[in-house]
Amino acid sequence: MEQFKGQPRLPKFAVPKRYDVTLKPDLSACKFAGSVAIDLDIVSDTTFIVLNAADLAVDAASVSFTHKNSSKVFKPLKAETFEEDGILVLEFGETLPAGLGVLAIRFEGILNDKMKGFYRSTYEHNGEKKNMAVTQFEPVDARRCFPCWDEPACKATFKITLVGVPSELVALSNMPVVEEKVDGQLKTVSYEETPVMSTYLVAVVVGLFDYVEDHTSDGVKVRVYCQVGKANQGKFALHVAVKTLELYKEYFAVPYPLPKLDMVAIPDFSAGAMENYGLVTYRETALLFDEQHSAAANKQRVATVVAHELAHQWFGNLVTMEWWTHLWLNEGFATWVSYLAADSLFPEWKIWTQFLDESTEGLRLDGLEESHPIEVEINHACEVDEIFDAISYRKGASVIRMLQSYLGAEPFQRSLASYIKKHAYSNAYTEDLWAALEEGSGEPVNKLMNSWTKQQGYPVVSVKVKDQKLEFEQTQFLSSGNEGTGQWIVPITLCCGSYDVRKSFLLQTKSESLDIKEFLGCSVAGSACNKDNGQCGWIKLNVDRAGFYRVKYDDNLAAQLRNAIEKKDLSATDRYGILDDSAALTMARQQSFVSLLTLLGAYREELDYTVLSNLITVSYKLTRIAADAVPELVGLLNQFFIGLLQYPAEKLGWQPKPGESHLDAMLRGELLTALALFGHDLTIDEAIRRFSAYLDDRNTPLLPPDIRRAAYVAVMQRVTASNRSGYESLLKVYRETDLSQEKTRILGSLASCPDLDIILEVLNFLLTPEVRSQDAVFGLAVGSKGRETAWTWLKNNWEHISKTWGSGFLITRFVSATVSHFASLDKVKEVEEFFKAHPNPAITRTLKQSIERVQINAKWVESIQGEKNLSDAVTELAYRKYEIARWI
Numbered sequence: 001m002e003q004f005k006g007q008p009r010l011p012k013f014a015v016p017k018r019y020d021v022t023l024k025p026d027l028s029a030c031k032f033a034g035s036v037a038i039d040l041d042i043v044s045d046t047t048f049i050v051l052n053a054a055d056l057a058v059d060a061a062s063v064s065f066t067h068k069n070s071s072k073v074f075k076p077l078k079a080e081t082f083e084e085d086g087i088l089v090l091e092f093g094e095t096l097p098a099g100l101g102v103l104a105i106r107f108e109g110i111l112n113d114k115m116k117g118f119y120r121s122t123y124e125h126n127g128e129k130k131n132m133a134v135t136q137f138e139p140v141d142a143r144r145c146f147p148c149w150d151e152p153a154c155k156a157t158f159k160i161t162l163v164g165v166p167s168e169l170v171a172l173s174n175m176p177v178v179e180e181k182v183d184g185q186l187k188t189v190s191y192e193e194t195p196v197m198s199t200y201l202v203a204v205v206v207g208l209f210d211y212v213e214d215h216t217s218d219g220v221k222v223r224v225y226c227q228v229g230k231a232n233q234g235k236f237a238l239h240v241a242v243k244t245l246e247l248y249k250e251y252f253a254v255p256y257p258l259p260k261l262d263m264v265a266i267p268d269f270s271a272g273a274m275e276n277y278g279l280v281t282y283r284e285t286a287l288l289f290d291e292q293h294s295a296a297a298n299k300q301r302v303a304t305v306v307a308h309e310l311a312h313q314w315f316g317n318l319v320t321m322e323w324w325t326h327l328w329l330n331e332g333f334a335t336w337v338s339y340l341a342a343d344s345l346f347p348e349w350k351i352w353t354q355f356l357d358e359s360t361e362g363l364r365l366d367g368l369e370e371s372h373p374i375e376v377e378i379n380h381a382c383e384v385d386e387i388f389d390a391i392s393y394r395k396g397a398s399v400i401r402m403l404q405s406y407l408g409a410e411p412f413q414r415s416l417a418s419y420i421k422k423h424a425y426s427n428a429y430t431e432d433l434w435a436a437l438e439e440g441s442g443e444p445v446n447k448l449m450n451s452w453t454k455q456q457g458y459p460v461v462s463v464k465v466k467d468q469k470l471e472f473e474q475t476q477f478l479s480s481g482n483e484g485t486g487q488w489i490v491p492i493t494l495c496c497g498s499y500d501v502r503k504s505f506l507l508q509t510k511s512e513s514l515d516i517k518e519f520l521g522c523s524v525a526g527s528a529c530n531k532d533n534g535q536c537g538w539i540k541l542n543v544d545r546a547g548f549y550r551v552k553y554d555d556n557l558a559a560q561l562r563n564a565i566e567k568k569d570l571s572a573t574d575r576y577g578i579l580d581d582s583a584a585l586t587m588a589r590q591q592s593f594v595s596l597l598t599l600l601g602a603y604r605e606e607l608d609y610t611v612l613s614n615l616i617t618v619s620y621k622l623t624r625i626a627a628d629a630v631p632e633l634v635g636l637l638n639q640f641f642i643g644l645l646q647y648p649a650e651k652l653g654w655q656p657k658p659g660e661s662h663l664d665a666m667l668r669g670e671l672l673t674a675l676a677l678f679g680h681d682l683t684i685d686e687a688i689r690r691f692s693a694y695l696d697d698r699n700t701p702l703l704p705p706d707i708r709r710a711a712y713v714a715v716m717q718r719v720t721a722s723n724r725s726g727y728e729s730l731l732k733v734y735r736e737t738d739l740s741q742e743k744t745r746i747l748g749s750l751a752s753c754p755d756l757d758i759i760l761e762v763l764n765f766l767l768t769p770e771v772r773s774q775d776a777v778f779g780l781a782v783g784s785k786g787r788e789t790a791w792t793w794l795k796n797n798w799e800h801i802s803k804t805w806g807s808g809f810l811i812t813r814f815v816s817a818t819v820s821h822f823a824s825l826d827k828v829k830e831v832e833e834f835f836k837a838h839p840n841p842a843i844t845r846t847l848k849q850s851i852e853r854v855q856i857n858a859k860w861v862e863s864i865q866g867e868k869n870l871s872d873a874v875t876e877l878a879y880r881k882y883e884i885a886r887w888i
Helices: 231-252 296-312 324-345 351-366 390-407 409-423 430-441 445-453 516-520 555-566 572-587 593-601 609-629 631-652 662-677 681-696 705-717 725-736 740-750 756-766 773-780 784-796 798-805 809-819 825-837 841-865 870-879
Strands: 014-026 031-042 048-052 056-067 076-082 087-092 099-110 117-125 128-136 157-166 170-173 177-183 186-191 204-207 210-215 221-226 260-266 279-283 319-321 426-428 459-466 469-476 490-496 502-507 511-515 539-541 550-553
Touching: 014 048, 056 076, 056 087, 117 204, 128 279, 157 170, 157 204, 170 186, 204 279, 210 231, 221 231, 231 260, 231 296, 231 324, 231 409, 260 296, 279 296, 296 324, 296 662, 296 705, 319 324, 319 409, 324 351, 324 390, 324 430, 351 390, 351 572, 351 609, 390 409, 390 430, 390 445, 390 490, 409 426, 409 430, 430 445, 459 490, 459 539, 459 555, 469 516, 490 516, 511 516, 539 555, 550 555, 550 572, 555 572, 555 593, 572 593, 572 609, 593 609, 593 631, 593 870, 609 631, 609 662, 609 784, 609 841, 631 662, 631 870, 662 681, 662 705, 681 705, 681 725, 705 725, 705 740, 725 740, 725 756, 740 756, 740 773, 756 773, 756 784, 773 798, 773 809, 784 798, 784 809, 798 809, 809 841, 825 841
Parallel strands: 014 157, 221 260, 260 279, 319 426, 459 550
Antiparallel strands: 014 031, 031 099, 048 087, 056 099, 076 087, 117 128, 128 204, 157 186, 170 204, 177 186, 210 221, 459 469, 469 511, 490 502, 490 539
């Protein structure tokens, strides 16, 4: 039996074809019993059957294998579970005959509170706390519910039956109910057999729910299930789901494969959502929208998450990656397609401009030496959770956008439809997708894309003008400032002076030189585009930030672009790209701190939501690093950032305007939050006044949902250990609301308090039963002053945290949030020593990345401290005369 331990994948002696699964959940005792009969095809001589099982008590006496032709029953000599590998090994006394047979197993398990496998979630009904039973199997937790071949490639059909279900409860699975037998207080529910699918997509939900219902134009029944009394909050998601299913049917040229689609809001849920075939589960915040109390940002999140999960019904469920190495095929495509759907349904959201935030998160992680390729080898089940990250989702989506931009929308769509038809109900590798796109476009897609998926990182393309030639050079970008060895085939796009003059080429070598006049039809000189004399004032690479790379301009080109930003000559996507690249280059010490601040000054009249949102993020980062490097200048920097944000804040004001855009509603909240955090007293005073009105009347128009987080953050800026009233009031609102979005808004605001005693109190509050375990990470958003308090708290509570969140991505959030914002090499040593003494395999990759971020910060601090005349430059920027806002 030992030979099967420590293997990345199951042996291929037997192939599952069909599962008949019976489950009996006991919601009072929080346990379940079950049985499974698996139709197997024995494909090679073996005395062993090895499958997955974990956290299950397998009844060894019940195990049998019955050969279909001879009806001979084989009983194993030994049945042993190896928990570390999540496998069940059955050893038989004789060689099993080839061909079909049935493996039967009975088992028991616990409805755990870890939000994985078959678990329990709690809710209140009529003041009474109740349990529901929920499954979460991706990536490798179907084995915690029933013994199975828990690998994506081991597709089979599933016949699910639930027994002993309280008759008043709703019992859902992937397929419609085929029979329901009520026997007194209990019922047995049987479901239609599924199509061929992977184990991680099997799902069961048992609880008390209301629902809203609609149908697609071709008759697919769509329902949104939520807690009793919240049905109206499901209507927006229902609308999005129906429209999205119809859109995808056209886009993929394949109808939705199942007769129904249920979407369920689960109170305790570790991820955002899970695309189970025909039964998609969500956090409440990702599915429910309350017209009165949800913000515009909540609405957008619901739309994009629903679109993401429904994209999986094709990309992931119908066509499934062969192994977790190809996870990005699922997640990168679902992310990209969700933006396609959201743009179709809500064009006024300018969602493709907002997509740049996805790209930036991918660039940020992939700029680390401790990043990983899009396709990453997975050698053990415990490694899978850590690759559900910004590389698989965001870099994956970004390289797809880059490829679609290069190939063209029509051939790209046509090739995708061909790929899905060819691999439906089967598994695919990355190369299968490239082959379909290559055939449909005639372009060498495999050659082009291998450099983007099989090696980690991305290039920074440096461009300069020399003797009327444009000189390009690519090097691997690393946030550490080190030089990597990677080289890519880079689709270069550029504009010269206007968007009418647009050129593109593939940079396939380390460097290339092009004659400007010959290539662009103009020369570069002066500060503006003069079509009469053929001179062009600016050159912009990576037009609309469609490529997954950064650009570094020579000083003259950078100055011309800064001028173009001030003159509003550039698109929002290009204004975003220039700012984001400059911020990254500054962190990598390839540009000075002052040069970035000077560039920021060009955005003083910026009004675009996505650009300003990123500008605010950059400003937070600069304030945080300045607190370590030049603490005496933080006040002046805050003054500079307040001045930057006054113009858009004055334009928007506090109150929503009739008919204002979705983006303005989101921007108002972000601007006011930033002004509060930068210490703008007028903003804080007004926010506290409005919050007081809200405490008296929860329906006051003075505090609409879009500015509540800003008000909560402002309130916490004035809270101290001796002046706790604002904190206590926020806790009161938290305890009274039953809206998950409101609770997470409050949790995300509490730790912004500058008082260390209050921060510690907030952190301890996160570990109480009042905070659902998936929400605790929202409360870790401490500022620079609270870093040490948060780190000490993490160490002191590590045993509890590790036990509660010990595996899965939530534990990684605890580590990255409390470690990665430090800027001291001494802290690196302390962190390494602590986790060496308290190891956890689930955080290995995240810990290395967090430590690298600390090292990058430390080098950046040293670089800033070495900048000459920094104090004079910051003072001049802070006191530069601009119109003082009188907009309160």
